Amino acid sequence: MARELIDDWDDIHAYGADYVHLCMRLKRLTGIDLSSYKSRQMHRRLQNYRSRQGFPDFYTLSIAIQRDGRQLDALVDFLTINVSEFFRNPEHWKVLSESILPGLIAYRNGRKVRIWSAGSSGGQEAYSLAIAALEAGGTPEILGTDIDEPSLAKAKAGVYSADEVKGVSRVYLARYFERRDEGYRVREVLRWAVSFRRGNLLVDEYPRDLDLTVCRNVLIYFTEQGKQRVLTGLAGSLRRGGVLFTGATEAVFNPSSYGLSQIHPFFYQRQ
Ligand SMILES: C[S@@+](CC[C@H](N)C(=O)[O-])C[C@H]1O[C@@H](n2cnc3c(N)ncnc32)[C@H](O)[C@@H]1O
Structure with a gap:
């Protein structure tokens, strides 16, 4: 089925082996399981992050979060959308x-x-x-x-x-x-x-x-x-x-x- 026809492309495997690798490493390091988050949205965000940070693919980003705790913290902080307000609505x-x-x-x-x-x-x-x-x-x-x-x-x-x-x-x-x-x-x-x-x-x-x-x-x-x-x-x-x-x-x-x-x-x- 064409990807455009699918409302929620909710499978991390749809985005390539390097993306799956990153998701698995993130889960092991932090307990955050990206396969429970809407994948299309998450993948798009992560792709922007990866290219802005100058990583050529998700493998290299995955290696960076394994080696450097600051890279890991920065990624988690980016992933979680923290917008909030007092008395929202x-x-x-x-x-x-x-x-x-x-x-x-x-x-x-x-x-x-x-x-x-x-x-x-x-x-x-x-x-x-x-x-x-x-x-x-x-x-x-x-x-x-x-x-x-x-x-x-x-x-x-x-x-x-x-x-x-x-x-x-x-x-x-x-x-x-x-x-x-x-x-x-x-x-x-x-x-x-x-x-x-x-x-x-x-x-x-x-x-x-x-x-x-x-x-x-x-x-x-x-x-x-x-x-x-x-x-x-x-x-x-x-x-x-x-x-x-x-x-x-x-x-x-x-x-x-x-x-x-x-x-x-x-x-x-x-x-
Ligand atoms: C958009 S904010 C909402 C904040 C507040 N509830 C509000 O409505 O103003 C979403 C929050 O959910 C947190 N979050 C995302 N996934 C989570 C999870 N699996 N467990 C706990 N918190 C999570 C994020 O870190 C973020 O701070």
């Missing part, structure tokens, strides 16, 4: 604050509300969750996980430029951030509520008994099979009645097959 955060969080907080009856930001990038999502939960009267305990170390370092530092905090209202900026020479730094109240650690959604164990699992703008990069595996895990991370919050282009088409039911667009409750 504000209309969905309104639903979260007004219709979802009050019930989750009431269920815990004064105890900590357990929340996971899966694919937390630079921490904007996890800190937004902390603000939303605190504002709704809850005591949040939030875990952010990501595969990318530089993103995790940024999240832990919790310092953002004026441009990065543009999605935060003036009131919240004053309440939850302090002005520093280097930008806006999250206050202690957010630091206490949020922790970060490395986690690969395709390999590592998922947390359990959560009230709210947030996985946004991560599923879009996975193949259908990878997405199904991750959705099964995300659903399983929730307690009964817990809620999964997905990205604005990541509606779950068959929620019941994961034991979920849709309660609002992009919000799914565990049955």
Whole structure:
């Protein structure tokens, strides 16, 4: 079948032996399995990277990441698309604050509300969750996980430029951030509520008994099979009645097959 006719060219073997070699080495060195990511998209990105870095083929890039840890880190950082924002898609955060969080907080009856930001990038999502939960009267305990170390370092530092905090209202900026020479730094109240650690959604164990699992703008990069595996895990991370919050282009088409039911667009409750 002509390649143009295939919607998702989701097989790394379609791109030559040197590409497969690179994918296998990357998996061995980092646990990142590119065969679970949309291959056409990933291959195109990697090809741009390879030629910009001056490697004649994927074999030579593969040798470089084996020999030089800095080459490996640079490649992983490039591969993971880390774009994030505070309160991304504000209309969905309104639903979260007004219709979802009050019930989750009431269920815990004064105890900590357990929340996971899966694919937390630079921490904007996890800190937004902390603000939303605190504002709704809850005591949040939030875990952010990501595969990318530089993103995790940024999240832990919790310092953002004026441009990065543009999605935060003036009131919240004053309440939850302090002005520093280097930008806006999250206050202690957010630091206490949020922790970060490395986690690969395709390999590592998922947390359990959560009230709210947030996985946004991560599923879009996975193949259908990878997405199904991750959705099964995300659903399983929730307690009964817990809620999964997905990205604005990541509606779950068959929620019941994961034991979920849709309660609002992009919000799914565990049955
Ligand atoms: C586009 S960002 C989304 C950040 C945030 N959730 C948001 O919506 O603003 C995607 C993040 O997913 C992370 N990621 C990609 N593959 C992953 C995996 N297998 N396990 C964990 N995180 C992954 C990337 O490192 C990146 O930080």
